[in-house]
Amino acid sequence: MPEQIVIIGAGQAGVQAVQSLRAEGYTGAITMIGDEAYPPYQRPPLSKAYLLGSFARERLFLKPDAFYREAGCELILNTVVTAINRAAKKVTLGDGRTLSYDKLLLATGTRVRKLSCPGAELAGxxxxxxxxxxxxxxxxxxxxxxxxxxxxxxxxxxxxxxxxxxxxxxxxxxxxxxxxxxxxxxxxxxxxxxxxxxxxxxxxxxxxxxxxxxxxxxxxxxxxxxxxxxxxxxxGIGVVPNDMLARESGLACQDGVIVDQNAMTADPSVFAAGDCTRHVGREGVEIRLECVQNAIDQAKHAALAMLGRPKTYSEVPWFWSDQYDLKLQIAGLARPTDQLVLRGDPKARKFAVFHLRDGAVAAVEAVNAAPEYLTGRKMIADHIKVLPEKLADLSIPMKQIAQG
Amino acid sequence: MPKITFIQPDGTEQTVEIAIGWSVMEGAVRSLVPGIDADCGGACACATCHVYVDPAWAAALPARSEMEETMLDFAQDARPNSRLSCQLRVTSDMDGLVVRVPTSQH
The missing domain is CATH 3.50.50.60 (FAD/NAD(P)-binding domain)
Known part of the structure; x- marks a missing residue:
């Protein structure tokens, strides 16, 4: 059992790792380092309710301060990590301090991709x-x-x-x-x-x-x-993963920190979770996901792996977006070669697009259509095959379609 | 602030104060009530903040939206008094509300 776990990054993946480590019985020290002024908070509302002004800042925080106290997690905020020394198992902080670790979790997330066109530095x-x-x-x-x-x-x-x-x-x-x-x-x-x-x-x-x-x-x-x-x-032209620290410490990176299906890097003491990782997804293809689901699920797997009980990460990715009164919910990863099946009428502002691959549901995009989204997500996980004409038939409820 | 009581599957009770306008889920998370995962943070996107409303209260609460209704339709062990706690916005009328936390959210 490790005695000293250090988490670089104080976001959704980092806080999930703290929660999972304690839930799984880890009793050693945990230190989480974040470069922002705030403890871990939700990013999805930033471009939605928070910008609209209908959501106070204090509601963004993922956990109350008491959570970190009770979990015995030392939270170091406003602080960057400048180096990882894997041979010595130490990280160096921007203020010159060094911290030792038995296990290290990289949950460094992403940063925005910047435009470099003329005038990009103008105010406004x-x-x-x-x-x-x-x-x-x-x-x-x-x-x-x-x-x-x-x-x-x-x-x-x-x-x-x-x-x-x-x-x-x-x-x-x-x-x-x-x-x-x-x-x-x-x-x-x-x-x-x-x-x-x-x-x-x-x-x-x-x-x-x-x-x-x-x-x-x-x-x-x-x-x-x-x-x-x-x-x-x-x-808003996308993000790039924060993988520089890992790269500089000699860990393999390629548009993200490369980890296996247990969220482990090639160094058995170093793990990574969330947006900053590139991992082999459930379909056997290398992917980098930018979503809450991946932050949560991969962090859970990282926690298990850090405690020596690795479990293969194979959850179905899911995403959502709110625009006007429309809720877009997506599960699975589509491919250009998938067969598209439309269920419902976009004019009704309530419909879903299913992606079939080898006859089975591989992804679903649902607009104001929770049954299609939820059933689709389950069908993807279970590799359920279904006929396109059945899927398109609104007279057959999704619960029945779920049986294949 | 209205006081809301959460009862765990093992019978443990926890009464927490939740600000008016916040959701029952937000109040639970803020007070570290176990068993309310709320993965999506209240976007009605994940159905992991499922609770059972005390039958005495069920009729006093605002009706479920269609979205909540359908999300619950697929929640594990949903019952007629099931609600997604992220969709329950706290009002002064909810002082004393009692909800039960399910065994699992997944």
């Missing part, structure tokens, strides 16, 4: 990753303000929806030919494009941003040779 160009980002955005997020959103993915579109609701003049720029292209199928992209357009959001697909214009602060966005006036820019 915002990114959205943490509480401080949203608090900064909030000051200028006012009705009548013209906001240009770069990136038509989850973050960009959630901010677009909140902006439209709060009376901002919203324009979205997306380089791909459809919205959320990395995450959803075409019918779902099309549906959300129509919803955003109906809310007054101007969508520019197939459009790359060339430069931000302005003297001291942002005045416009140049895209497709045209300057679109803007008072404010929000860039």
């Amino acid at each position: 160009v915002h990114y959205l990753r943490d509480i401080a980002d949203v608090d900064g955005l909030q000051n200028v997020f006012k009705a009548g303000t013209r906001i240009a959103i770069v990136g038509g993915g989850y973050i960009g579109l959630e901010v677009a929806a909140v902006g439209a609701k709060r009376g901002l003049d919203v324009t979205v720029f997306e380089t791909a030919d459809r919205l959320m292209a990395r995450a959803v199928s075409k019918p779902v992209s099309t549906f959300f494009a129509e919803e955003h357009a109906a809310a007054g959001v101007k969508l520019n697909l197939n459009t790359s941003v060339e430069a931000f214009e302005g003297k001291e602060k942002i005045e416009g966005v140049r895209a497709g040779g045209i300057v679109h006036p803007a008072d404010l820019v929000l860039v």
Whole structure:
């Protein structure tokens, strides 16, 4: 049994590891180090309810302070880790301190991908990753303000929806030919494009941003040779994993810290969980996931592995997004070669797209359709085969379809 | 603040104060009530904050939304008095509410 566990990163994966380690009977020391000013908090509401202003900051925190006290977890905040010395089993902190570990968990998450176009450093160009980002955005997020959103993915579109609701003049720029292209199928992209357009959001697909214009602060966005006036820019073009520490310590990294199905690196004392990892997924393909589900489930497996009781991580990934009154829920990982089956009518604002692979449900995207999402998730886990015509038939309830 | 009592499967009771406007789930998490996982943090996306409302209270609470209804339909061991605690917004009328925590959320 280890006696000293150090967790680098104070986010969803880190806090889950603390909880799981204690639940599994670990009685040694735990130290968690975070580079933000706050204890672990939920990121999903940042671009949704928190930006809307309907959610107080104190509600973001994943656990009360008492949790860390009772769990005997020393929380070191506002502090970066500058190096991992795997030979000596020590980490060095930004303030010069060193901490020894028996087992080390990397739960370092991601950081935003930055734009490097001309004008990228102008005042008024915002990114959205943490509480401080949203608090900064909030000051200028006012009705009548013209906001240009770069990136038509989850973050960009959630901010677009909140902006439209709060009376901002919203324009979205997306380089791909459809919205959320990395995450959803075409019918779902099309549906959300129509919803955003109906809310007054101007969508520019197939459009790359060339430069931000302005003297001291942002005045416009140049895209497709045209300057679109803007008072404010929000860039949401994805994230990159924080794998530098691991890389510098000699651990294998490739767009993420490479771990096996037990969340273990090649070093038996070092584990990693959450957005920062690249792992072999349940389908046997290497993936890096950016979601709450992976942070929680992989951290649970990392905790077990750290205690010498590894258990293969094979949970079905799931994701969600809230835009307007629409709840998009996704389970599984789709592939371009999957057979798509539409269940329900997008016009009813309640439908699902199933992805069949070798006759079995491999992924589902559900819009305001919880039964399809939940049943689909279970069918994916159990490799249930189903006929497309049955899946598309709304007169057959999902509970019955779940039997295959 | 309204006081809400959580009863564990083994009978252990815990009464916690929850601010008006917060969800019952948020109050449970904040007071470290075991058995309320709330993986999605209250987005009505995961059905891991399932509770059983004391029958005396069931009728006094706002009705389930369609989304909650369907999420519960798939929760383990759902009963007529099942609720997702993330969808129960605390009001002054809920002072004294009693809910039971299920054996498992998964």
